Amino acid sequence: MLYRVIDAQDLPGLVAAFMERHEVVAPVRRGSKHVFDVISSPDEIDLDYTTTVASPKKYLLPPRETLMAYNAETNRIREYEAEITPRVIFGAHPCDINAINRLDQVFLESPYADPYYAARRKATLVVGLSCMPDDTCFCHLWDSDEARFGYDLFLQSLGDRYLVSISSVEAANILEASCDVREATDADRIDFRHATRRRQDAFNQDIPDIQEVAMLMDAFHSDPYWAELGGRCLSCTACSAVCPTCYCFDIEDVLAPDGKTGVRDRIWDSCTAPQFAEVAGGHNFRPDGRNRVRHRMYHKLNGFLAAHDRMLCVGCGRCVTACKANINPIEVLNFFKAKGSDDALDAEGDPAGTQAKEA
Ligand code: SF4
Ligand code: SF4
Incomplete structure (x- = not known):
């Protein structure tokens, strides 16, 4: 890994350099929130954000995409030739980079790599950005608070400058050509350590750190809590x-009214949708909430x-905000924390766990 330092005032020039040959997707303000969107000027970017409403996932896995078109009369199909746009995802936080790494595992590192995802991923540069957590962030619990790979550049803010981790030649060339790049000094490294410490201290300490949650889920698989x-x-x-890591999809054939031509689309699906596990004949393997x-x-x-x-x-906290029924991984961690308290009380001579239930 190569490290360099650039002044914060050079950043618009870096974005402009990317925009010469790429579509740049970056966080922009929408009302009181931030979203990832295509920008037409570096001025539109607002890097002062904690979490965007949705992740940049849709730029690698679109909510709907056509996989192929077919013609029943000629009995021919037209393979989908991806109109791939060279793109930069600019300003992604470590959780979102780690989420992209998960998607890579699913769509690239399997015996049947997904050509549609692969083409987009190959044409995408990722520029990461350091962040400060808000109350719903828990990426540190799952080791997703640091992006160790999966990006081309990573910008660690040091106030008036950025410490830049460089991991691709293409991005390094653009950086060198557009910014006044210098070697990191001891003062830069000290400021980096201070920034890292400030960030670690800023995580919400009320979110329980239960590393054995996977094992506990097996042990409490039939607990009434799930109902x-x-x-x-x-x-x-x-x-x-x-x-940022939900990747399930459905396949939909859309026929023209004459029934002679059609397209095969891939669309996002969700395991919380009632019909997700329904099969031919009407049986539903997951019929209830x-x-x-x-x-x-x-x-x-x-x-x-x-x-x-x-x-x-990856602990991004987006579902914590999005779910109006307060269903999210933090709730699950709180449940196991409470279970642990119950067990502790039981072991101290309160077999019915009455104290915990009354508390
Ligand atoms: S489950 Fe929730 S917190 Fe975890 S990665 Fe998905 S949206 Fe983020
Ligand atoms: S209510 Fe919550 S858990 Fe259920 S589908 Fe909506 S966001 Fe997901």
Whole structure:
């Protein structure tokens, strides 16, 4: 890894240099919130944000994309030739870069790599940006508070300058050509350590750090808690829409009215939608909120970990804000914290756990 330092005032020049050959997607303000959007000027970017409403996932995995078109009369299909736009995702925080790394695992590092995702990913540069957590951030619990790979440049803010981690030649060339780049000094390294410490101290200490959550989920798989949690679910699917790592999709054939031509589309799907696990014949493998919400939490905090050695949740906190029924991984951590308190009381001679229930 190569480290360099640039002045903060050079940043618009860096963005402008990227814009010469790329579409630049960056955080912009929308009312009181921030979203990732395509910019037409560096002035539109607002890097002073904690979390965007949704992640930049849609620029790699669009909510709807056509995979192929077919003609029943000629019996031919037109392979989807991706009109790929060279793109820069600028200003992504570590959780979102780690989320992209999860998507890479799913769509690239499998026996059947996804050509649509692969083409977009290959044409995308990622410029990361340091951040400060708000009350709903818990990326540090899942080791997603630091991006160790998956970006081309990473900008660590040191106030009036940035310490830049460089990991691609293409991005390094653009950086060199557009900014006054210098070597990092001892003062830069000291300021970097201070910034890192300030950030670590800023995480919400009220969110329980329960590292064995996956194991506990197996132990409490049949607990009535899941029915209570799932019973609140409105099936609105907002949690999946904002989540940077939700990748489930449906395939839809859209026929022209004459039935002769059509397209095959891929569209986002969500495991909290009632029809998600419904199969031909009408049977639904997850017919109620209990099963659906439990499945979602298992995929985030248990199943993906078993298969890929890391949580699927990166602790971005977006679903904490998006879910109006207060269903999110922090709730699950709080449940296990409470369970731990119950068990501790039971072990101290309160077999019925009455003290904990009354508390
Ligand atoms: S489950 Fe929630 S906190 Fe975890 S990555 Fe998805 S949106 Fe973020
Ligand atoms: S868990 Fe919350 S956000 Fe997700 S579908 Fe249910 S109510 Fe909607």
